[in-house]
Amino acid sequence: MTDPLAARAAEVQARRRRERWLGALAAPARRRLAVAGLCLALAGWLLVPQAAAIAWVIQGVLVEGLAPGGLLPAFALLGGVLVLRALLAWAGQNAAGAASETIRRELRARLYARLLDARPRWLRRRRGGELAELMQTHTDALDGYYAGYLPTRIEVFAVPPVLLLAVFWVDWVVGLVLLLTAPLVPLFMMLVGWGAEAAGREQLGELARMSGHFADRLKGLGLIRLYGRAREELEGIRHAVEGVRVRTLRVLRIAFLSSTVLEFFASVSVAVVALYLGLTYLDMIDLRGGAPLSLGVGVFCLLLAPEFFAPLRRLAAHYHDRAGALAAAAEIEERLDALPEPAAGAAAPRARGPAPGLVVEDLALRPEGAPQRVVEALGFALAPGTRLAVVGPSGCGKTTLLEALAGWLEPEAGGVRMEPAARMGYASQQPYLFPGSIADNLRLARPDASDAELVAAAEAAQVMRFAARLPRGLDTVIGERGFGLSGGEARRVGLARLFLRDPALVLLDEPTAFLDPATEADLLAALDRFLAGRTLVMATHSTTALRLADHVLELPGGRMRARAAEVPA
Template identity: 35%
Template sequence: MEKSRQKYLFKWLRSQQKPIKKELNLNILLATLSSLILVAQTWLLASLLHALIIEHSARSALIPQFIGLFICFALRAGILYIREKIGFKCGQKLRNFIRRQILEKIHAVGPAVINGKSAGSWATLMLEQVENLHNFYARYLPQQMLSVIVPCVILIAVFPLNWAAGLIMLLTAPLVPVFMILVGIAAADKSQRNMDTLAKLSAQFLDRLRGLETLRLFDRTSEQTRHIEQATEDFRKTTMDVLKMAFLSSAVLEFFTSISIAVMAVYFGFSYLGQIEFGQLSAGMTLFVGFFCLILAPEFYQPLRDLGAYYHDRSAAIGAADAIVNFLDTETASQRRQNIQILYKSAVDISAENLVALSPQGKPLTQPLTFRIPAGSHTALVGQSGAGKTSLMNVLLGFLNYEGSLKINGVELSQADIAAWRRQIAWVGQNPLLLHGSILDNLLLGDIQATQAEIDAALQRANAKEFTDKLGLNSEIKDGGLGVSVGQAQRLAVARALLRKGSLLLLDEPTASLDAQSENQVLQALNAIDHAHTTLMITHRIEDLKHSDQILVMRQGQIVQQGRFEELSRQGYFAELLNRRNQDIQ
């Protein structure tokens, strides 16, 4: 990873700390207080040793110092406990904050971007990579400040007693962060590679798990097992590389810290032997001064050592932030809008002129499209797979940018309030989403406000009331729609679309995965929808096409025919599709 990219990611990580600014400041304040108590504790300890060894004072006379020493120990332990609690809360709060940003972005980009990655990759992004940010906020950021504050407090306490000891600390202190940075640069690359490998492993494992039945039928389980084993081995290697860097960092820091403390110990040893006489101030070279400086020496380097240990957390956070920031920086179709309000009556009028759907990367997905869907009309969209039907749907939903013109009730969609527009859309797809919860919860999904009478009427029109009366609206639906059949789930989706009371109804082959009986029930429900909605349906069923007010025929990203069924069925590409359909049925 380039240094400029690392700096940008580090700046982004720091910019996210606003929600926990108070907690971070409190953490630093408590740590500063702990360092002051540490100086007082060391002073008491050095005084006790000097009094017992040199002055041979009675132990009874030193009871206040002993009591003060234990109070200092207790206070520092209590402060450490509180700091750990605050650090955990900081990390937890930031993880939730960043996960909310990711979820909001997922909601904004829509299926066009989401389908570009496997579910395992999204799971890794939301869980593992966000989790790797915890210690950056819980430990590294507070320690970054403390690595300056605590040494300064100790230097202020040491210099008045022995300037040579203070000078040794001051000159050797930069060695720790210099080598810490050198090791940390390599650690960031290792952490990023580790995250990429984990995302790949997660994606492969989940995809293979979903397709396990197919793999068994085609006798490919052994081959896929080898692929997962190879991905697991790659992840093991990258993890070990990260651990190597972490241990190398700790070893380097411990080495230079030990050298620095040893230099100070040698200085005091030769001073007591009378070989060195510089550095002494008014206090002289007493046992108290030696003990005080030598006891504080490890504590002087400890914040720098902790920062070095947590520098690995910084590297891991930068590696994880790379994927998070790449996703959060993805431009969505709604970011260019001016939030102009569309005037909604009941059904909406849609007109397009030279409309070109664009991919998230800005590449054209269709040819220029020109069409009009009048208010209250039923329009069918026909074409083979890859013709551009889904891309057109995603443009209408506001999930893809476009070139040209697309007007809703005379307002350009690229300038409209996309959130208000989506509230006017009801959707029924091939595989309707039913979440874990009751039937009622799923009917009112999307903050739908409806009375009991409206719910009963929608279920009646969707041919769903018969089974909902048996099961009860409070009947639980489990993950994956378990608890109702596919046909029942589709009729619940139709009822939900009716309750939404939208101006535009989008149907994406809503009967594609149903048996004949369920298909007829769902179609009866859809035919019961009056012309208060403008309806656009992707379908290949001849009966649906016959009852449509107009048909848009797409081929290789362009609309090649428009009109009613009777006109189009006589010649052209639509007639070819009908002939193929009839041959397939026969």
């Protein structure tokens, strides 16, 4: 049974950890955030001369009967202050917006790096739609925190004390009213913030689940139509959308309720100030000890009273942005198992390293969803730089073995060691191709690859045999999962990506399937040149491809032997 106190302490510790992470994430934009906060503070301090100028004009016109010409200094002061405050507000908003954009770009870079470094086995346990939401909704949820909450927090610490001192200077009673009612706003703000954070996290979690559900249905749209499940799946999407609607309205209800209560506290405080001034002018109370209260002083206090609460009200409104940012951080931590941190040191290209050896010990493998194992008690050792061909009938576990070597599949027993650790490249039978040009899909392996390197890899993988006939060559746009290319053409694009990656351990799954003899011969010649100084494990049915191998591993059974001069089909 969970101890409630321990659970609460763990929750508080987790919140503090996320707050520190949000603070560290702002490091690239600290100067802009400071500029935004300073602009807000200066604009708030200028409220004092602004209120003084307005009070001066009203006192001069209504009480002293001065002509407009005698009030030109007051009008000049008021105009100058208004212009200056408008410029400061503009500069502050620009700085806060630029800071938020910089920080969100930094977070997206961290998320992208985390996903690129993730093991395939880890990625296969996640839903693509949920991970995509981290880059979009969850990242955008931080905008209000950095562009609104943090600058406003600086304003709250800088502006109300100055306004309070100015009010105390002219009338201590009004200053005391403001001082006693001010703590009610942050107190209620903290109480509501806990509920807002929980509701915001539920809403973001539901949105991520809906996105994952919708993305999964889009991927399986053909099967849904084939089996006539469209109506049922639409109902499932309707339920997911309804969950998002309910939780979004819950967040809005908390926001509107808290804003209403905070406005009530501020309005009551201003009303008390107005009541005191009115009764003083009517000589019904005298808390000043007989000292006269001029109209200008009363106007000055009435103008500053609502402005004293304005930063607190803005902070209360942005406090929901803080709750939303903490909720987004919690969701990111849950989806990624940790909050993404910046990469240590400069991102330098990694050297390929020496060819590794492989040691496989008592390996037992079961494909996901399969009722039984396809590989049992498999063991072999592969020396560095050796080329191994895995052969056997369809369904004997060749692809499953390659997936285990690549880290895509968790063994049920035994293990795989790579000595020394090195860069790995895996060209599967069905490489995932994204919507975009062929060149874009190739650059996934190396974003910094030059056009010449791209063409060289495409030539080696025999991609140019068909790309040269396309309208725009490598810049031709293809659809999701390689729509517009044949199966063999898609495999060659995946193989070209492997060439660009420049791995020390090469895993190939039927690299020459569906190729005509001439294309197969050219591809194998290019592979032979590429594999120099590398370790190879290749699953194949092709007797021609077997000529690349030094050893042959037969499945099932796991018998390993040196390749003979001629290997039967």
